[in-house]
Amino acid sequence: MAQGEGRPGSSLRGALADIGRCQLLSLAALAVCGAGALVIGALLLLPIGIGFLLLPPAAAALRRVSDRYRDWAARWTGTVISPPQPLPSRQAPPENSTGRHGRARALLGDAGFWHDLRWAWAEPSTGALLAAVPLALVEYGLFGAAVQPFVWRLLGDGNWYAFILVDSTPTMLAALLLGLGFVTAGFKLAPTTLRLHARWSRRLLAAPRTTELVRRIEHLAGSRADILDVQAAELRRIERDLHDGAQARLVTLGMTLDEATRLLDRDPAAARALLHEVRATSQRALQDLRELVHGVLPPILADRGLGDAVRSLALDSHLDVRIETALPGRLPAPVESAGYFAVAELLANAAKHSGAPEVHIRLSHTDGALRATVTDEGRGGADPDGSGLQGVRRRLDPFDGTLVLHSPPGGPTTATLEIPCASSSPKTSSSSGTD
Amino acid sequence: MRVVLAEDLFLLRDGLTRTLQEHGFDVIAAVDNGPALLRTLLEEEPDVAVVDIRLPPTFTDEGLQAALEARRSRPALPVLVLSQYVDQLYAHELLAGGQGAIGYLLKDRITHTTQFVDAVRTVAAGGTVMDPQVIARLLARSDARGTTAQLTPRELGVLALMAEGRSNAAVAQTLFISESAVAKHTAAIFSKLRIEPSADDNRRVLAVLAYLKR
Numbered sequence: 001m002a003q004g005e006g007r008p009g010s011s012l013r014g015a016l017a018d019i020g021r022c023q024l025l026s027l028a029a030l031a032v033c034g035a036g037a038l039v040i041g042a043l044l045l046l047p048i049g050i051g052f053l054l055l056p057p058a059a060a061a062l063r064r065v066s067d068r069y070r071d072w073a074a075r076w077t078g079t080v081i082s083p084p085q086p087l088p089s090r091q092a093p094p095e096n097s098t099g100r101h102g103r104a105r106a107l108l109g110d111a112g113f114w115h116d117l118r119w120a121w122a123e124p125s126t127g128a129l130l131a132a133v134p135l136a137l138v139e140y141g142l143f144g145a146a147v148q149p150f151v152w153r154l155l156g157d158g159n160w161y162a163f164i165l166v167d168s169t170p171t172m173l174a175a176l177l178l179g180l181g182f183v184t185a186g187f188k189l190a191p192t193t194l195r196l197h198a199r200w201s202r203r204l205l206a207a208p209r210t211t212e213l214v215r216r217i218e219h220l221a222g223s224r225a226d227i228l229d230v231q232a233a234e235l236r237r238i239e240r241d242l243h244d245g246a247q248a249r250l251v252t253l254g255m256t257l258d259e260a261t262r263l264l265d266r267d268p269a270a271a272r273a274l275l276h277e278v279r280a281t282s283q284r285a286l287q288d289l290r291e292l293v294h295g296v297l298p299p300i301l302a303d304r305g306l307g308d309a310v311r312s313l314a315l316d317s318h319l320d321v322r323i324e325t326a327l328p329g330r331l332p333a334p335v336e337s338a339g340y341f342a343v344a345e346l347l348a349n350a351a352k353h354s355g356a357p358e359v360h361i362r363l364s365h366t367d368g369a370l371r372a373t374v375t376d377e378g379r380g381g382a383d384p385d386g387s388g389l390q391g392v393r394r395r396l397d398p399f400d401g402t403l404v405l406h407s408p409p410g411g412p413t414t415a416t417l418e419i420p421c422a423s424s425s426p427k428t429s430s431s432s433g434t435d
Numbered sequence: 436m437r438v439v440l441a442e443d444l445f446l447l448r449d450g451l452t453r454t455l456q457e458h459g460f461d462v463i464a465a466v467d468n469g470p471a472l473l474r475t476l477l478e479e480e481p482d483v484a485v486v487d488i489r490l491p492p493t494f495t496d497e498g499l500q501a502a503l504e505a506r507r508s509r510p511a512l513p514v515l516v517l518s519q520y521v522d523q524l525y526a527h528e529l530l531a532g533g534q535g536a537i538g539y540l541l542k543d544r545i546t547h548t549t550q551f552v553d554a555v556r557t558v559a560a561g562g563t564v565m566d567p568q569v570i571a572r573l574l575a576r577s578d579a580r581g582t583t584a585q586l587t588p589r590e591l592g593v594l595a596l597m598a599e600g601r602s603n604a605a606v607a608q609t610l611f612i613s614e615s616a617v618a619k620h621t622a623a624i625f626s627k628l629r630i631e632p633s634a635d636d637n638r639r640v641l642a643v644l645a646y647l648k649r
Contacts, residue, residue, distance in 0.1 A: 279546055286543050290520055300522050303495040308524055315523035316572060318579035 018190035021076055022135045025197060028068070029128030035062040036120030046104075055104040056087075059113055063087055066116045069123075069201055079198035082215075084112030084207040111208040119204040127197055134193050137186030144179020148172060223397040230394065238292065245288035253281050297337060305329070306336045306370075307363060310343055319351050319359050319376075326364040335421040338399060339363075339370055342392045346374040346415050349388055354378025354413060370419045380411030392417070436559060439481040440465040441472040441498055442517075443490050451485065451545065458552045469497030476505035476512065483559035487542075488518040488525065499525060510534050515558045517542050526569045530644060538564035538600070557600050563640040564600035571595070573644070585627050593620040598643045 038058040045051035070081045088106035107113050144161050152159055152166045152175075159166045161175040207215075260274035293299065301309035307325040314321035330336070343361065350359045356378030364371050383389070384405045393403050401419035438460045442448040445467075452462050464475045468491040476484055484505075490497040502514045515538035516529060529537045538558040544566065545551050554564045574595060577583045583591065589610075596606045603621070607614045625631075630642045 282546070283543050294520070299520050300524060303489070304524075312522050312524040315527065316576065318576045 015187040015190065018076075018194055019134065019138055019187060021072070021194055022131045022190055025072075025131035025194075026128050026135060028065075029124040029131075031065050032120050032123045032128075035065045036117065036124075038062070039117055039120065052101050052104040055107055059087055059107050059116070062116050062120055063112075066119060066205055070205060073198035073201050077195045077198040079195070079202055081198075081202045081205050082207045082212060084115060084205075085110070085211055087113060111211070115205065115208065119201070122204060123201075127200060130193060130197055130200070134186040134189040137182045137189065139186075141179045141182025141184075141186060144175045145183060146179070148175045148179065226394060227398045234296075238296065241288070241292050245292070246285045249281050249285035249288065253278055253285070256281065298340065301336060301340050306331060306339055309336075309340050310361060310363060313340075313344055313347060314361070317347055317351055317359070319347075320357060321347070321359045321361060324360075324362045324364075327370075328365050331365065331370055332421055335370055335399060335419050338395050338401065339372055339417070339419060342395055342403070342417050343372050343374060345388050345392050346372075346417075349382070349386075350374060350376045350378065350413070353382065354380075354411070356411070368420060368422060370421055371416065373414060373416045375412060375414045377412045379409075380407045380413050381409040382407035382413050382415075389415075436483065436556075437461050437463045437479070437481045438555070439463060439472070439475050439479060439484045440486075441467070441469075441484070441490060441501070442487045443467045447487075447542075454545070454548055454552070455485070455555070458548075460555070468492060469501045472498060473501040473504055476501070477508060480509070480512075483513040483515065483555055485515045485517065485555060488516055496525070499528070503528065506532060506534075511536050511561065513558045513561065514538070515540065515555055515564070517545070521566045521568050523569065523572060526565060530563070530641065533641065535563050535641060536561045539569065540564065540566045541568060553605075554600070562600050563644075565598055565640070565644065567595070567599055570598045573598070583628075586624065590620050590624050590627075593617060594624050594643065597621065597624075598640055600640050 035058070039055070039062050042051045042054035042058045045054060067083070070083060073079045073081050088103060088110050140162075148161055148166055149172055152172050155166075157167060162178055164171055164175050164178065166172050166175050206212075256274050256278050260271045260278065263271040263274065298309055298312075300312045305327070307323075307327050310325070311323055314323055331339070343363075347359060347361070350356065354376040356376035358377065360373075360375040362371075362373040362375075382405060384407075389403065389405065395401075396403055396417060396419060399419045399421070401417060403415065403417045405413070405415050407413040407415075436459070438455055440448065440451055440455070440462055442451060442465070448465050448467065452465050455462050463479055463481060466472050466475055470492075472484075472486065472490065475481075484502065486498045486502050488496050488499045490501070499516060502516060506512050506514065510532065511534050513536040514529075516525070517540055518525070519542055521539060521541055526539055529539050536558055538554050540551070540554060544554070557564050574583060574591065583594070586594065592610060593606055596609055601609070603614050603617045607617045610617075628643075
């Protein structure tokens with residue numbers, strides 16, 4: 001996921017919250033120390049057996065603390081730290097070992113556990129100190145700006161504030177200014193510090209590479225199974241539509257023609273009526289085939305590519321759709337198709353639920369990914385788990401595509417989808433708008 | 436009347452040629468790909484071109500592109516475009532020039548020979564013929580937006596046929612009403628939609644489409 005949402009660095013509340021978070025981080029270091037000490041203690045007691053009993057709960061306590069840090073990093077700075085596998089002690093014990101001994105042994109072989117422990121050793125000495133820098137600046141600054149003016153007379157001769165010997169009104173004012181400077185610096189530094197801290201935590205706390213790979217393989221296997229299912233269902237649908245639609249109509253057509261041929265001499269009027277019927281049936285058959293083709297691959301998409309296909313969608317919509325495209329010619333066909341059906345679904349959703357008269361669609365290809373944004377000024381509150389949006393996600397999944405929905409109650413709703421892909425042609429299409 | 440025909444499927448090309456010849460058209464060329472079509476249109480200066488959208492070598496919208504290209508050097512060249520499907524975007528592109536003498540029909544319409552031949556004649560005479568499917572979708576869309584809400588069902592029927600490029604006489608015949616009734620409905624539609632009435636059939640259809648496109 002991308003680095004954090006736009007944090008209003010200038011707002012006072014944001015700055016105070018960041019300082020509060022630094023404070024929290026430095027205090028939480030105590031908890032890290034405590035949990036780390038528990039685990040070390042349990043490890044030291046392993047030789048005399050008690051350790052086997054103590055290790056699982058100690059490790060679980062440490063994991064709770066480290067989970068809290070992962071959560072903070074994600075919420076405060078948008079830095080996502082991939083969680084490790086759950087601790088073995090929380091799962092059923094491995095088969096060939098029993099009870100707490102087995103669990104403790106499994107723990108000792110768990111890479112995530114050692115990652116936690118390594119972090120518990122480093123966090124109080126490094127992370128917490130880092131977080132304390134802006135905090136210290138603010139607190140020392142407050143001491144200079146808010147306390148010095150009132151107490152310098154009482155403190156007598158030896159009262160130094162930083163490098164200023166405070167013994168007169170001018171030096172007191174200098175201390176006041178310096179204090180304000182420290183406070184400002186602390187506030188300014190806090191967001192950067194939090195980001196640095198999150199990045200540093202990620203280095204130590206992110207799941208081991210093998211875990212990441214295992215997860216990735218599981219995801220790929222899952223999405224491959226999904227896409228095969230979807231494909232099979234799609235083939236079944238096409239087969240059924242052909243069988244019940246066009247094919248059946250063509251059979252009727254043959255029968256009616258046969259009947260008309262027999263009637264031709266005997267009853268020309270009846271034959272003519274039948275032939276009219278034949279014409280109507282053949283048109284219905286064509287209509288069926290056309291709809292089927294459109295459902296498989298809209299012809300305009302095949303002919304013109306994503307930009308014009310979306311423009312065509314817009315012309316069929318009863319909403320006012322403004323379109324901006326910056327696409328480098330054609331994209332790989334599967335990507336165009338997935339993008340098209342996803343945008344069609346989002347546009348249909350906007351038409352059905354948003355209540356907005358106008359929709360804005362932006363298509364672009366940047367950083368090796370197709371990006372489509374559909375925005376409406378409607379009532380918002382869209383359900384991200386609705387069946388339509390789930391369908392869109394399933395379509396994007398095989399491409400490692402993502403759909404991000406932002407729809408607070410009261411609107412506006414913005415859906416952004418991204419599909420990683422390279423463009424297949426260097427040709428540039430200009431951007432243009434249509435209604 | 437001299438016709439140039441472009442269609443890549445032999446059977447259809449043959450059938451179209453025969454149909455047109457039977458109705459007194461002089462098919463001066465029947466080509467099967469985009470570049471040949473463009474060349475023929477520019478060299479032969481036919482009275483009307485009947486063009487399939489999807490042609491070799493790209494099998495995308497080669498025919499449409501060739502027709503639009505030819506119309507850039509000869510703006511009022513009458514072109515009737517045929518396609519296996521109709522798309523609003525293509526309809527817009529064809530109408531964008533505003534000169535008329537344009538037709539856009541589903542290939543199925545060929546089976547109604549007289550209507551198809553009428554369409555070729557209308558286009559050759561500088562008129563505009565849109566497929567009922569394009570019109571139906573435009574009407575449905577403007578209906579959903581409430582822009583045609585003040586029309587009566589009868590007026591909507593007249594509007595749809597009018598937009599397809601039919602003359603008052605043809606509309607009257609289709610709806611089983613008198614021509615004067617059609618004229619009355621037409622006047623009512625124009626005043627309700629605030630379209631300037633005009634004697635010119637082609638401008639009439641363009642005005643309707645321009646209105647529906649909003």
